[in-house]
Amino acid sequence: MDLPGYYEYYCGVKIIAGHDALERIPVILQDLHACRPMIVTDKGVAGAGLVDIVLGAVKDQLTIGAVADDVPPDSDLRVVNRLAALYREQDCDALIAVGGGSVMDTAKGINIVVSEGADDLMKFSGAGALKRPLKPLVAVPTTAGTGSEVTLVAVVKDHERHLKMAFVSYFLLPDVSILDSRMTLSLPAAITAATGMDALTHAIEAYYGLSKNPLSDATALAAIRLISRNLVEVTRNPSDREARLAMANAAALAGMAFSNSMVGMVHTLGHATGSVCGVPHGVCMAILLPYGLEYNRHKREAIMGELLFPMGGSDVFAGTHKEQRTDRVIAYVRQMNQDLHDASGGRHARFFKEVLDREGKPAVPRGRLPDIARTALGDGSIFYNPEDLDYDDFLMVLEAAWEGVALDSGRIRK
Amino acid sequence: MFQPQSAYAFYSPTKVLSGNKALENLPVELDGMNAVKPLILTTPVLSARGMEKIVASAFGDSNLTIGVFSGVPPQPDLRLIRELYGLYRDNGYDAIIALGGGPVLDTAKALNIAVSGRPEDLESLASGNPLTKKLRPLAAIMNLDLSGCEMTRYASLGPLSLTSPALIPDLMIIDSRTVPEEEQKTMAATALMSMTQAVEACLHPARNPLTDAYAYGATRFIMENITNVMRNPSDRKGRLALANAAFFAQTSFDNLAPGMVYELGMAMSRSCQTNPGLIMGMLLPHFLLLEMRKETTDRKDLYLFIGGPEAFAGTMAEASSRKAVDRIVEILLELQSIVADFPRSIRDLGIKKEDLEKIVAQGSAAGVRGEHDPQDIRNIMEKAWETRF
Amino acid sequence: MNHYKEMQPGSKPIKRAYVALMLWFVGRAIEAAARVDGVVKAEFDGLSPGFTFSLGVMPQGPTMIVGKDDQGLVRYRGWDPEGQKIDLKMKIKNLEGAILMFTFQESTALATARNRLIVDGEVPAACAIVRVLDIVEVYLLPKLIAKLAVKRYPDWFFGEKIRNRIRIYAGAVFGL
Ligand SMILES: [Fe+2]
Numbered sequence: 001m002d003l004p005g006y007y008e009y010y011c012g013v014k015i016i017a018g019h020d021a022l023e024r025i026p027v028i029l030q031d032l033h034a035c036r037p038m039i040v041t042d043k044g045v046a047g048a049g050l051v052d053i054v055l056g057a058v059k060d061q062l063t064i065g066a067v068a069d070d071v072p073p074d075s076d077l078r079v080v081n082r083l084a085a086l087y088r089e090q091d092c093d094a095l096i097a098v099g100g101g102s103v104m105d106t107a108k109g110i111n112i113v114v115s116e117g118a119d120d121l122m123k124f125s126g127a128g129a130l131k132r133p134l135k136p137l138v139a140v141p142t143t144a145g146t147g148s149e150v151t152l153v154a155v156v157k158d159h160e161r162h163l164k165m166a167f168v169s170y171f172l173l174p175d176v177s178i179l180d181s182r183m184t185l186s187l188p189a190a191i192t193a194a195t196g197m198d199a200l201t202h203a204i205e206a207y208y209g210l211s212k213n214p215l216s217d218a219t220a221l222a223a224i225r226l227i228s229r230n231l232v233e234v235t236r237n238p239s240d241r242e243a244r245l246a247m248a249n250a251a252a253l254a255g256m257a258f259s260n261s262m263v264g265m266v267h268t269l270g271h272a273t274g275s276v277c278g279v280p281h282g283v284c285m286a287i288l289l290p291y292g293l294e295y296n297r298h299k300r301e302a303i304m305g306e307l308l309f310p311m312g313g314s315d316v317f318a319g320t321h322k323e324q325r326t327d328r329v330i331a332y333v334r335q336m337n338q339d340l341h342d343a344s345g346g347r348h349a350r351f352f353k354e355v356l357d358r359e360g361k362p363a364v365p366r367g368r369l370p371d372i373a374r375t376a377l378g379d380g381s382i383f384y385n386p387e388d389l390d391y392d393d394f395l396m397v398l399e400a401a402w403e404g405v406a407l408d409s410g411r412i413r414k
Numbered sequence: 415m416f417q418p419q420s421a422y423a424f425y426s427p428t429k430v431l432s433g434n435k436a437l438e439n440l441p442v443e444l445d446g447m448n449a450v451k452p453l454i455l456t457t458p459v460l461s462a463r464g465m466e467k468i469v470a471s472a473f474g475d476s477n478l479t480i481g482v483f484s485g486v487p488p489q490p491d492l493r494l495i496r497e498l499y500g501l502y503r504d505n506g507y508d509a510i511i512a513l514g515g516g517p518v519l520d521t522a523k524a525l526n527i528a529v530s531g532r533p534e535d536l537e538s539l540a541s542g543n544p545l546t547k548k549l550r551p552l553a554a555i556m557n558l559d560l561s562g563c564e565m566t567r568y569a570s571l572g573p574l575s576l577t578s579p580a581l582i583p584d585l586m587i588i589d590s591r592t593v594p595e596e597e598q599k600t601m602a603a604t605a606l607m608s609m610t611q612a613v614e615a616c617l618h619p620a621r622n623p624l625t626d627a628y629a630y631g632a633t634r635f636i637m638e639n640i641t642n643v644m645r646n647p648s649d650r651k652g653r654l655a656l657a658n659a660a661f662f663a664q665t666s667f668d669n670l671a672p673g674m675v676y677e678l679g680m681a682m683s684r685s686c687q688t689n690p691g692l693i694m695g696m697l698l699p700h701f702l703l704l705e706m707r708k709e710t711t712d713r714k715d716l717y718l719f720i721g722g723p724e725a726f727a728g729t730m731a732e733a734s735s736r737k738a739v740d741r742i743v744e745i746l747l748e749l750q751s752i753v754a755d756f757p758r759s760i761r762d763l764g765i766k767k768e769d770l771e772k773i774v775a776q777g778s779a780a781g782v783r784g785e786h787d788p789q790d791i792r793n794i795m796e797k798a799w800e801t802r803f
Numbered sequence: 804m805n806h807y808k809e810m811q812p813g814s815k816p817i818k819r820a821y822v823a824l825m826l827w828f829v830g831r832a833i834e835a836a837a838r839v840d841g842v843v844k845a846e847f848d849g850l851s852p853g854f855t856f857s858l859g860v861m862p863q864g865p866t867m868i869v870g871k872d873d874q875g876l877v878r879y880r881g882w883d884p885e886g887q888k889i890d891l892k893m894k895i896k897n898l899e900g901a902i903l904m905f906t907f908q909e910s911t912a913l914a915t916a917r918n919r920l921i922v923d924g925e926v927p928a929a930c931a932i933v934r935v936l937d938i939v940e941v942y943l944l945p946k947l948i949a950k951l952a953v954k955r956y957p958d959w960f961f962g963e964k965i966r967n968r969i970r971i972y973a974g975a976v977f978g979l
Contacts (some may be wrong), residue, residue, distance in 0.1 A: 001631060001634040001635060001638065001722075003433075003635070003651060003654060003655045003658060004433065004917075005433050005434050005917075006431075006432065006433030006434045006435065006436065006917045007430070007431075007432055007433060007917070008430060008431050008432075008917075008918050009429070009430040010428075010429035010430065010431065012426070012427040012428075012429075014423065014424070015422075015423065015424045015425070015624065016422075017421065017422055017423075017622070018420055018421030018422070018424045019420060020419070020421070021421065032676065033546070131446070131448045132448055133548065166926070170429075170446070181914070209916075210915075210916035211916040211917070211918075212912070213432075214631045214635070214658060214662070215430070215627070215628075215631060215662070217631075218627035218628065218630050218631045219624075219627050220623075221627075221630075222626060222627050223622045242420075244510075245420065249623050251906075253623055253624070253627070262916075298789040306723070309723040309727065314726065314727040315727070317513075317723065317727045318727035318728050337694070342973065374908060377927075377930060378921075378926065378927025378928070378930050378931075379926065379927075379929075380926040380929065382928060382930065383912065383915045383916070384915070384916060386954070387954060387955060388953070388954040388955040413955065414955075433917075434903075434964060435897075435899045435900065435903065438896075438897045438898075438899040439896055439898065441862070441896065441897065442896045442897060445862075453822060458806065461806075470810060470812050472812075472813035473815050474812045474813055474814060474815050474898075475812075475818075475819065475895070475897070475898045476812065476817050476862060477862060477863065478812070479809060479810070479811050480809070480810060480811075480812060481807070481808070481810075482807070482808055482809075482810065483804070483806055483807045484806045484807075485804075485805055485806030485807070497804060501804060501807060505809060777902045
């Protein structure tokens with residue numbers, strides 16, 4: 001295990017995991033000196049009955065101050081302000097966020113407003129603006145992927161002024177994250193597959209990235225091991241509780257790894273594809289992950305080879321010669337996409353030309369690739385990627401990922 | 415490795431800064447916690463070795479005022495905490511920096527309870543009432559002369575045992591300038607303490623993916639560095655790796671109940687005034703041999719932690735546990751050949767045969783919480799007393 | 804009480820002076836590079852009118868400020884942030900971190916990976932400025948050192964680029 005010349009690591013979120021972890025919410029809030037939480041969620045989560053499960057788990061032991069179930073799929077400043085007002089009106093003293101990335105972002109935004117008594121959230125954007133702990137925040141993730149239950153970033157969009165505000169602070173970390181298998185049991189196969197590949201990407205990019213460190217390595221390895229053993233299985237068999245809990249664990253572990261080691265070009269291109277073509281994040285990750293490995297390979301060969309152990313297990317690892325391990329790792333990721341494609345009845349996309357929008361039309365027309373490459377130039381995740389990429393490099397990767405062919409190693413400038 | 419445990423809780427609130435110029439980040443980190451005037455606590459010995467000056471110079475150009483108290487004794491007591499309480503309050507300090515191991519952290523944790531509330535909170539916590547206030551910022555600067563509880567929820571102050579997750583330091587700095595060469599035996603004892611904590615964490619029935627991850631980091635670093643550092647104490651990177659391992663091991667230990675070797679080591683150390691890390695090192699192989707005979711399925715991967723993926727994958731499953739014990743024994747033998755008057759059994763540490771029975775009684779009554787058969791304990795201790803590696 | 808003292812840790816004037824000199828040099832080199840190098844110019848053209856950024860050391864400098872003027876020309880704007888509207892602040896967390904960077908023991912990429920800098924401002928602008936700093940480093944440093952400073956040493960560095968290097972040096976040192 002390698003010790004870098006310098007590293008930092010932090011994840012102060014208490015993790016509570018189990019098939020009935022939700023039942024511990026009342027005690028958790030008591031420890032945090034809170035007794036009247038507001039639940040923040042979205043219509044989809046509430047509609048799937050997940051809020052009822054949370055309410056059932058805490059019934060009689062806790063007064064819920066308010067349930068706000070109208071967080072939009074894209075976090076929004078107006079919603080943050082409206083829900084902060086509701087929090088105050090109802091005299092709440094803690095937040096329980098039940099949902100995915102947007103719900104977590106919104107809850108973090110509300111927490112800034114109600115804790116700092118802010119009228120303009122903008123004042124608290126950027127690094128170092130928050131100086132003291134906020135109100136207790138309990139995160140209950142309902143997808144196993146984003147890792148936002150353990151990350152310190154919140155993104156809130158101001159749709160009126162066309163601004164995207166990023167908040168970065170240790171104080172934005174949830175106090176407690178609850179990983180309960182019941183929260184992901186009803187997740188459809190295609191979403192299970194895509195969000196699971198997002199988690200795998202977090203772990204793999206963290207493991208070969210420039211900020212890797214012993215703790216991000218150990219959490220990443222654990223996450224990769226769990227995902228390799230459970231993701232295809234749970235996509236085939238969605239009601240497997242053990243596999244669901246394993247994936248919830250994996251997503252949180254991968255979240256710890258990447259929030260300390262950061263992510264690289266797979267996310268750079270994924271964010272850009274998402275913003276230009278509106279493709280869901282996990283779908284982009286699944287498609288682009290093999291290319292992150294191929295493109296950076298000449299700088300990280302030995303490190304990438306180590307991933308074969310958690311992916312393939314002892315026998316495969318011992319039986320593969322050192323020089324062939326990275327090849328096997330890349331083949332393994334591609335095979336995983338194929339298996340997920342089959343397990344989801346063809347809904348899990350393997351390359352960009354296969355991705356369809358709501359109307360069933362191609363979501364990533366080939367002609368948009370230059371726009372995506374240009375947008376990628378403005379994404380900060382590229383700093384942590386081992387090798388540099390300029391516009392031409394981005395475009396080369398996008399074209400290969402569109403077609404679904406391996407990168408031509410001769411065209412990678414070294 | 416990394417089995418998903420169906421139900422668990424895990425908590426590690428410490429931010430780690432490890433490596434080149436880590437100390438110089440103290441001002442910015444304190445600022446992030448809204449603190450501007452830290453009080454550094456250390457011992458006369460560390461101060462005489464120039465450690466306090468190094469930390470003070472890290473505040474150069476920061477415009478901050480700092481205080482230094484360099485009189486922490488080996489056995490801090492309540493009277494000291496009351497004096498420091500007055501000093502902290504009267505001079506307007508708002509954070510503590512603990513520079514050193516064991517007693518320094520005990521003092522720092524106790525002082526932090528007092529200054530974040532009232533000195534009476536110490537007795538109140540010791541008698542089982544939870545803390546109600548968030549504590550002030552506490553940073554710890556780690557070295558390789560450790561008690562094993564620095565980065566945990568535990569502290570002791572004379573007769574008072576203090577336990578609360580709030581005691582865990584907010585920040586930990588590992589910087590080669592403040593991880594100086596210690597005597598070989600001291601560094602070996604610290605590493606063996608970490609090794610015991612990590613190995614017992616990966617054998618613990620309540621292990622979870624996170625305690626596994628920390629125990630994995632700890633065992634890998636110890637196995638890769640322990641003999642190198644003993645042979646060549648000027649190996650700075652090796653010393654940093656061992657200090658990192660100590661933190662990882664303590665964190666996995668802190669999230670599980672203490673194991674049998676740890677408890678026995680502490681009990682014997684108390685009754686015989688001997689270094690607990692060395693005792694645990696002597697007990698560990700005997701404990702593992704006994705465990706192996708019990709054939710529990712989830713212990714098959716110990717060799718992954720001890721030997722690493724390459725060695726583990728290249729070993730037949732049936733032979734793997736045995737290999738793990740062999741590797742640990744090999745390390746102990748190497749230490750004997752490198753470290754002057756390194757013990758070969760607990761007898762060499764001055765433990766008398768007639769003390770064993772007393773410790774068995776003590777161990778099974780108080781320490782080991784009745785989870786282990788007293789017969790097992792007796793077995794291990796007799797083996798560790800009689801057998802010389 | 805025995806064993807107790809309060810102190811004001813001193814300052815490090817020589818290290819400060821060195822970093823201040825390097826910042827001054829880099830600031831003027833960026834101004835010159837924006838004149839002679841098409842890629843640097845294009846990066847600045849892509850930023851908003853009047854865009855200004857600072858690179859400095861916490862808690863209180865030294866700092867250098869570079870910004871676009873009314874004509875869109877890139878100018879070194881001195882060391883004093885007072886009274887300037889700064890869109891992007893890049894702050895090195897402490898003087899020792901700045902020494903690591905400006906003695907080329909840590910590249911920009913490594914310093915970022917090691918969390919030595921705090922970036923305050925729009926991310927796309929920060930990306931553009933880091934690319935500019937990389938190019939300027941390639942101009943200013945001998946190849947052996949620059950190869951360590953940037954992830955990928957450019958293959959365009961010959962001919963006209965060598966002449967640019969002289970012009971950038973002249974600009975940085977003499978303000979030509
Ligand atoms: Fe992601």
